[in-house]
Amino acid sequence: MDKTFPESATLDRGYDKIPLPFGWFAVAASEEITVGDRKTFRYFGTEFVIWRGEDGQLRAVDPFCPHLGAHLGVASEVVGNDLRCAFHHWTYNGEGGVTEIPYTRFVPPKLKRSCLPAWPAAEVDGLVYVWYHPNKGAPKWEVMALPPCPEGEWVEEERHEWSVNIHVQEITENGQDHAHFASVHGVPGAPSGEFRLDGWVRRNIVEATMNTPRGPMHGKIDNFATGPGQTITQFIDVTHVVLLQTVTPIDRENTHIRWKLYRQSNLSDGKMRVNQARMRDLVKQIVQDIPIWNAKRYVPNPLLVEGDGPLLAYRQQYARFYDFESDAAAE
Numbered sequence: 001m002d003k004t005f006p007e008s009a010t011l012d013r014g015y016d017k018i019p020l021p022f023g024w025f026a027v028a029a030s031e032e033i034t035v036g037d038r039k040t041f042r043y044f045g046t047e048f049v050i051w052r053g054e055d056g057q058l059r060a061v062d063p064f065c066p067h068l069g070a071h072l073g074v075a076s077e078v079v080g081n082d083l084r085c086a087f088h089h090w091t092y093n094g095e096g097g098v099t100e101i102p103y104t105r106f107v108p109p110k111l112k113r114s115c116l117p118a119w120p121a122a123e124v125d126g127l128v129y130v131w132y133h134p135n136k137g138a139p140k141w142e143v144m145a146l147p148p149c150p151e152g153e154w155v156e157e158e159r160h161e162w163s164v165n166i167h168v169q170e171i172t173e174n175g176q177d178h179a180h181f182a183s184v185h186g187v188p189g190a191p192s193g194e195f196r197l198d199g200w201v202r203r204n205i206v207e208a209t210m211n212t213p214r215g216p217m218h219g220k221i222d223n224f225a226t227g228p229g230q231t232i233t234q235f236i237d238v239t240h241v242v243l244l245q246t247v248t249p250i251d252r253e254n255t256h257i258r259w260k261l262y263r264q265s266n267l268s269d270g271k272m273r274v275n276q277a278r279m280r281d282l283v284k285q286i287v288q289d290i291p292i293w294n295a296k297r298y299v300p301n302p303l304l305v306e307g308d309g310p311l312l313a314y315r316q317q318y319a320r321f322y323d324f325e326s327d328a329a330a331e
């Protein structure tokens with residue numbers, strides 16, 4: 001061979017050209033941060049520090065102390081509801097305002113108001129969420145909660161996590177990619193039904209054939225997303241399974257996926273078996289998607305043909321999550 005190649009050629013997958021969308025994103029399970037804990041998280045190509053005060057509330061701030069730059073996730077301590085920097089013991093509240101400086105008599109009012117950027121945090125259905133916005137824009141919608149359980153209560157049956165090498169936008173785009181359901185997942189026929197985009201909300205309601213131990217069964221899949229970070233999908237036939245999926249950008253080319261799968265309480269053995277088969281099938285499907293995601297590139301102008309699904313409509317709505325200058329709420 002007379003041609004030499006550079007030792008580490010890197011493929012350009014196009015993800016460095018797509019920004020990270022704003023929105024609510026899951027960053028931890030509630031039990032990972034107990035009262036008095038403070039932890040540093042790495043997502044969105046940056047870091048932030050979350051702590052739980054003695055009142056049980058979560059608070060989140062940028063990592064560096066504005067006084068002299070110590071990392072607030074290193075050797076700092078939760079004091080009451082506030083966080084005390086390890087370096088000179090300045091103490092901050094959840095708005096990033098200074099509540100105490102032990103060696104000075106006068107704390108300037110502007111430091112008391114806020115001098116450390118804070119992150120909106122929320123806790124819903126056992127997950128901790130932060131609001132990410134590159135310009136620190138305020139939240140535009142609320143974190144979605146599980147739908148009401150039609151009978152009894154939701155029981156969390158399974159939990160899964162995956163770290164995948166792909167931009168966050170591509171993962172939820174997969175649900176609009178109708179043609180891959182047959183080729184990748186072996187599901188015959190494109191899903192047909194209602195696809196609705198409304199402000200920050202995306203909803204698909206499809207009639208579908210789902211695999212069960214008794215063979216394929218007809219049912220309804222109701223998929224609801226508000227913003228780029230959270231999707232709640234209900235699978236309804238003889239039983240009712242709910243999948244809460246959260247996708248959180250680690251950076252532009254890496255995403256953390258979390259799944260919580262719920263069933264109804266007080267099920268017969270037969271219905272339990274149907275549920276277990278449904279959950280196995282769902283996990284099998286994402287495991288089939290992941291190798292393709294890990295290696296694909298982003299195609300800004302895809303060669304779409306009839307039968308591909310509403311990919312462009314999805315992308316058009318998604319572009320709103322990159323509109324960082326706008327203060328607009330959803331129409």
Ligand code: FES
Nearest residue numbers: 065067068085088
């Ligand atoms: S650097 Fe944090 S208190 Fe001084």
Ligand SMILES: [Fe+2]
Nearest residue numbers: 174184285289
């Ligand atoms: Fe898929």
